[in-house]
Amino acid sequence: MKQLSEILKEVAFGSLSSGEAEMVIGWQKGPFWWQSFPAFITDPGGTGSLIWDPFSVSNLSKYLLKEVPEKKIALFLKGCDALGFNQMLRDGRVDREKVLLFGIPCDGLVDPARVEAAGLSKGLLQVKKEQEELIFYYKKGQRKAPARDFYYAKCLSCRYPNPVIYDQMLGEAVPCQPVERFADVSKLETTPLEERFSYWSRHFSRCIRCFACRNVCPACSCRECIFDLAEPRWLGKANELSETQFYHITRAYHVAGRCVDCGECARICPVGIPLAELNRKFIKDINELYGEYDAGADLDKEAPLLTFKTDDPDVSSGS
Amino acid sequence: MRRIGVFICWCGTNIANTVNIEGVTEAAGKMPSVIYADNYKYMCSEIGQSMIKEAIIKEKLDRVVVAACSPRMHELTFFKTAAAAGLNPYLVEIANIREHCSWVHKDKQEATGKAIALIRTAVAKAARNKELWATQIPVECRALVIGGGIGGIQAALDIADAGFEVDLVERTPSIGGRMAQLDKTFPTLDCSACILTPKMVEVASHHNITLYTFSEVEKVDGFVGNFEATIRKKARSIDLEKCTGCGICWEKCPSRVKSEFDEALVMRKAVYVPFPQAVPNVPVIDRASCRRFTREKCGICRKACPAGAVNYDQEDEVLQKKYGAIVVATGFDILDLDDFGEFSYGKHPDVLTSLEFERLVNSSGPTGGRLLRPSDQSPPKNVVFIQCVGSRDKSRGKPYCSKICCMYSAKHAILLREKYPEAQAYVFYIDIRTAGKDFEEFHRRAVEEYGALYLKGSVGKVFPDGDKLLVKGVDSLSGHAVEIEADMVVLAAAIKAKSDAPQLARLLGISTDTHSFFTEAHPKLRPVEAHTAGIFLAGACQGPKDIPETVSQASGAAAKAIILLSKDNLLSNPCVSEVNESLCTGCLSCIKVCPYGAVAEKTIEEKIHGKALKRRVAEVNEALCQGCGSCTVSCRPGAVNLKGFTNEQIMAEVDAICL
Ligand SMILES: Cc1cc2nc3c(=O)[nH]c(=O)nc-3n(C[C@H](O)[C@H](O)[C@H](O)COP(=O)(O)OP(=O)(O)OC[C@H]3O[C@@H](n4cnc5c(N)ncnc54)[C@H](O)[C@@H]3O)c2cc1C
Ligand code: SF4
Numbered sequence: 001m002k003q004l005s006e007i008l009k010e011v012a013f014g015s016l017s018s019g020e021a022e023m024v025i026g027w028q029k030g031p032f033w034w035q036s037f038p039a040f041i042t043d044p045g046g047t048g049s050l051i052w053d054p055f056s057v058s059n060l061s062k063y064l065l066k067e068v069p070e071k072k073i074a075l076f077l078k079g080c081d082a083l084g085f086n087q088m089l090r091d092g093r094v095d096r097e098k099v100l101l102f103g104i105p106c107d108g109l110v111d112p113a114r115v116e117a118a119g120l121s122k123g124l125l126q127v128k129k130e131q132e133e134l135i136f137y138y139k140k141g142q143r144k145a146p147a148r149d150f151y152y153a154k155c156l157s158c159r160y161p162n163p164v165i166y167d168q169m170l171g172e173a174v175p176c177q178p179v180e181r182f183a184d185v186s187k188l189e190t191t192p193l194e195e196r197f198s199y200w201s202r203h204f205s206r207c208i209r210c211f212a213c214r215n216v217c218p219a220c221s222c223r224e225c226i227f228d229l230a231e232p233r234w235l236g237k238a239n240e241l242s243e244t245q246f247y248h249i250t251r252a253y254h255v256a257g258r259c260v261d262c263g264e265c266a267r268i269c270p271v272g273i274p275l276a277e278l279n280r281k282f283i284k285d286i287n288e289l290y291g292e293y294d295a296g297a298d299l300d301k302e303a304p305l306l307t308f309k310t311d312d313p314d315v316s317s318g319s
Numbered sequence: 320m321r322r323i324g325v326f327i328c329w330c331g332t333n334i335a336n337t338v339n340i341e342g343v344t345e346a347a348g349k350m351p352s353v354i355y356a357d358n359y360k361y362m363c364s365e366i367g368q369s370m371i372k373e374a375i376i377k378e379k380l381d382r383v384v385v386a387a388c389s390p391r392m393h394e395l396t397f398f399k400t401a402a403a404a405g406l407n408p409y410l411v412e413i414a415n416i417r418e419h420c421s422w423v424h425k426d427k428q429e430a431t432g433k434a435i436a437l438i439r440t441a442v443a444k445a446a447r448n449k450e451l452w453a454t455q456i457p458v459e460c461r462a463l464v465i466g467g468g469i470g471g472i473q474a475a476l477d478i479a480d481a482g483f484e485v486d487l488v489e490r491t492p493s494i495g496g497r498m499a500q501l502d503k504t505f506p507t508l509d510c511s512a513c514i515l516t517p518k519m520v521e522v523a524s525h526h527n528i529t530l531y532t533f534s535e536v537e538k539v540d541g542f543v544g545n546f547e548a549t550i551r552k553k554a555r556s557i558d559l560e561k562c563t564g565c566g567i568c569w570e571k572c573p574s575r576v577k578s579e580f581d582e583a584l585v586m587r588k589a590v591y592v593p594f595p596q597a598v599p600n601v602p603v604i605d606r607a608s609c610r611r612f613t614r615e616k617c618g619i620c621r622k623a624c625p626a627g628a629v630n631y632d633q634e635d636e637v638l639q640k641k642y643g644a645i646v647v648a649t650g651f652d653i654l655d656l657d658d659f660g661e662f663s664y665g666k667h668p669d670v671l672t673s674l675e676f677e678r679l680v681n682s683s684g685p686t687g688g689r690l691l692r693p694s695d696q697s698p699p700k701n702v703v704f705i706q707c708v709g710s711r712d713k714s715r716g717k718p719y720c721s722k723i724c725c726m727y728s729a730k731h732a733i734l735l736r737e738k739y740p741e742a743q744a745y746v747f748y749i750d751i752r753t754a755g756k757d758f759e760e761f762h763r764r765a766v767e768e769y770g771a772l773y774l775k776g777s778v779g780k781v782f783p784d785g786d787k788l789l790v791k792g793v794d795s796l797s798g799h800a801v802e803i804e805a806d807m808v809v810l811a812a813a814i815k816a817k818s819d820a821p822q823l824a825r826l827l828g829i830s831t832d833t834h835s836f837f838t839e840a841h842p843k844l845r846p847v848e849a850h851t852a853g854i855f856l857a858g859a860c861q862g863p864k865d866i867p868e869t870v871s872q873a874s875g876a877a878a879k880a881i882i883l884l885s886k887d888n889l890l891s892n893p894c895v896s897e898v899n900e901s902l903c904t905g906c907l908s909c910i911k912v913c914p915y916g917a918v919a920e921k922t923i924e925e926k927i928h929g930k931a932l933k934r935r936v937a938e939v940n941e942a943l944c945q946g947c948g949s950c951t952v953s954c955r956p957g958a959v960n961l962k963g964f965t966n967e968q969i970m971a972e973v974d975a976i977c978l
């Protein structure tokens with residue numbers, strides 16, 4: 001069977017040279033083993049540099065917001081990316097007619113921090129995946145280890161390893177392992193209020209307000225974010241916990257009902273704030289209040305926070 | 320720099336007793352942009368208003384803050400004051416230091432502090448107020464009346480007599496409502512049908528009234544002066560034009576079902592008119608019980624009809640019409656007695672509700688007015704009436720008094736004696752409430768002339784005992800247990816709102832109280848208006864009522880509707896939302912949350928990097944927007960803003976209160 005990375009190069013070349021797409025957005029290797037950057041390629045000749053490796057983690061669809069294509073833009077979507085793409089579609093932020101989607105089944109990606117934690121990063125030149133194993137290449141020799149040991153936590157609890165939307169699927173679908181999705185939230189819910197408050201205060205006090213969590217989020221697709229507005233100024237510039245809390249509460253509310261639980265915010269955060277926990281609390285509440293809803297999974301299902309039904313549980317009887 | 324004037328009202332002692340007026344005036348004078356602060360005993364009085372006007376002119380004020388009572392009381396007064404002095408009224412801001420402050424606080428120092436904070440907030444907002452202008456919107460000169468009971472009939476007739484077109488929509492096959500079911504009416508004992516049917520006929524023949532029976536209102540859009548309703552005329556299966564009302568069809572029809580009009584005491588046919596004086600006197604086919612529809616057999620009525628009026632293929636008709644005003648007169652139901660097992664209702668045929676009793680004494684009813692026991696068709700001798708079944712009963716029924724039961728029970732006692740001079744009426748009651756013109760006299764007649772025996776107390780249980788009913792109760796005045804061998808027991812079941820009242824309320828955008836009766840805009844001063852402008856209430860849908868009260872309210876509602884319809888134009892509220900297209904991301908959340916359908920999607924074209932880009936944005940229809948603000952909170956980028964209540968203004972208020 002052909003390697004997925006080879007197929008990827010072929011379809012990229014094909015879509016550009018046929019003229020169907022005017023640009024391909026894919027991943028390219030950076031100077032270090034853990035770097036797989038987004039790549040924007042318009043010349044068919046450039047498609048050879050495209051890769052698919054265990055570090056191709058960034059969701060490429062958000063770059064569509066910046067582009068104004070005349071023809072189509074081709075891009076690659078993993079399972080989690082596809083959910084985000086769908087949400088952007090629902091929010092009217094991308095035009096389905098202007099994209100060519102290649103779906104990539106993905107059983108998980110490697111968290112560089114875990115490689116480091118395992119003491120494997122020193123002198124590491126390259127990491128490759130073969131079947132269920134990772135091969136670590138050094139100047140002298142190589143080492144092997146089971147791939148799953150190095151996956152992101154979010155990948156280990158992935159619910160959609162196969163994209164739910166695509167024009168062409170590359171490779172075979174991978175199986176999905178069911179997990180208890182809200183274990184972390186349930187645990188937080190049962191801790192006393194003060195403890196919960198100090199838990200979040202502790203985390204938020206470390207936030208450097210780099211806004212990476214917002215920038216990476218497929219549900220944060222506003223043309224201009226309210227936190228960037230000068231008038232009215234919603235968020236003070238002062239480095240105060242209350243301002244940071246305000247940012248985080250507002251962020252969580254803005255994505256409530258639209259967060260696809262891709263876990264990108266938590267992954268990207270340079271100081272390791274577990275933002276996905278906050279998002280998942282909303283998801284859990286919405287599910288419990290209005291019935292199961294999986295943002296990004298089903299485009300036809302009505303969004304619970306934007307629909308009013310007379311039998312909604314928050315509608316008090318009689319009035 | 321703004322030039323803001325602050326005017327603080329004492330409201331007599333209402334505010335001045337709890338708030339240190341001088342202290343507040345001094346503090347207000349020092350607030351940013353405030354160049355003038357004064358106070359007066361009654362700011363709303365002529366003198367108070369002149370104070371404001373003079374200051375606006377002399378001090379060249381460009382914003383005004385009045386610290387007084389709720390804006391619901393006097394906002395309009397002060398708007399007019401400002402306008403008279405040449406200031407755009409929307410530059411006036413009210414700080415409510417009465418309802419929000421002096422009335423809810425005791426401690427003068429704290430109340431003074433709070434009054435200052437409230438004024439600071441209003442000043443902060445006022446500084447950001449912009450001039451706004453109301454526009455004129457035309458009024459659709461037609462009224463919609465929903466419900467064709469006596470309330471709806473009266474309202475429709477009054478509005479029609481004033482020269483306006485009225486559409487009267489009634490759900491059942493005929494107008495008339497509950498009153499058509501009644502026999503005689505208190506307090507005069509005139510025959511219900513004799514006074515009702517002339518009105519029903521007048522409705523049918525009135526050149527300004529279009530009657531839609533067997534119809535329902537499915538949707539209402541729009542706003543005061545410009546409602547748009549969708550009305551479904553259910554398929555009658557009988558051609559209204561061709562039918563002569565001869566009655567052959569229902570004579571021949573082989574299907575029988577319980578008659579709703581006769582409270583299920585007798586059967587009716589699948590093709591039926593609910594009662595002989597029905598308007599229109601044209602039957603409907605109840606498709607749920609018609610054999611032609613349930614088993615695809617039969618077809619007898621079509622063969623029998625000499626006018627060729629039967630049409631099994633008739634379909635529902637859906638109409639859309641515009642109205643300037645709506646009167647809601649959908650009436651009431653009586654409480655289900657399932658929870659009152661002790662009275663053996665439903666278990667014994669001679670235990671009846673008061674409405675069933677009405678049908679039994681009614682000459683058009685199941686016994687031709689002879690009042691016979693359903694069990695054996697014999698005349699009753701002893702009849703026990705039990706009042707307040709489910710009324711004034713928090714645990715199993717309704718906490719309120721149903722208001723009419725004392726009176727109709729007295730009426731029933733009289734009617735019983737008129738039919739059977741030998742018969743004895745016993746009435747168990749908690750209290751007798753006969754406030755109303757000639758009501759007490761009527762009740763006394765039942766006792767003194769008709770010998771009704773009133774027992775203050777409750778009934779514990781009704782036992783079926785052979786062909787009799789054993790009623791065990793307590794006479795609380797004597798303290799004795801009483802046992803009565805009755806031939807019939809009549810339960811005054813509580814009046815309750817229609818079970819679908821909450822749905823109708825939602826459809827109309829009006830509110831209901833905890834018991835699902837529609838709520839009036841003000842319990843004393845606006846008793847016939849709903850909270851939503853242009854919608855008026857008549858009759859028992861707003862609370863238990865007898866006929867005279869229903870008719871007065873209906874005429875009141877009609878008068879309000881007529882006032883509205885007589886205007887060529889209404890002034891629109893300029894506090895509507897607007898979309899900042901450059902911020903709008905086109906997520907369309909606002910469209911989904913707007914309860915008035917005031918937001919729509921549109922496509923705009925922009926140039927980006929020299930390329931033309933089409934994108935979708937939201938657009939608010941100012942004529943439809945009611946200024947509720949729902950869209951503004953659903954909009955993440957803050958692209959949609961409510962004029963007069965912009966994000967910027969509200970943030971300024973929040974900052975002023977918190978910082
Ligand atoms: C047992 C009994 C005895 C009474 N005796 C007397 C008496 O002697 N004297 C007296 O003054 N009062 C009496 N009353 C009270 C009297 O019945 C009411 O005051 C009167 O019927 C109220 O009229 P209404 O038009 O408000 O409601 P209703 O008579 O209930 O009429 C409402 C109408 O609206 C229709 N409707 C409901 N929902 C819709 C909808 N969604 N769309 C379209 N149409 C709809 C209904 O089908 C009905 O025709 C008695 C009541 C009872 C229960
Ligand atoms: S990514 Fe992390 S540090 Fe940056 S704004 Fe978000 S939570 Fe704060």
Ligand code: SF4
Nearest residue numbers: 903904906907909954
């Ligand atoms: S909610 Fe805001 S961003 Fe979304 S369509 Fe409406 S105005 Fe535009």
Ligand code: SF4
Nearest residue numbers: 913944945947948950
């Ligand atoms: S304020 Fe917004 S949601 Fe409310 S009526 Fe106007 S457009 Fe609709």
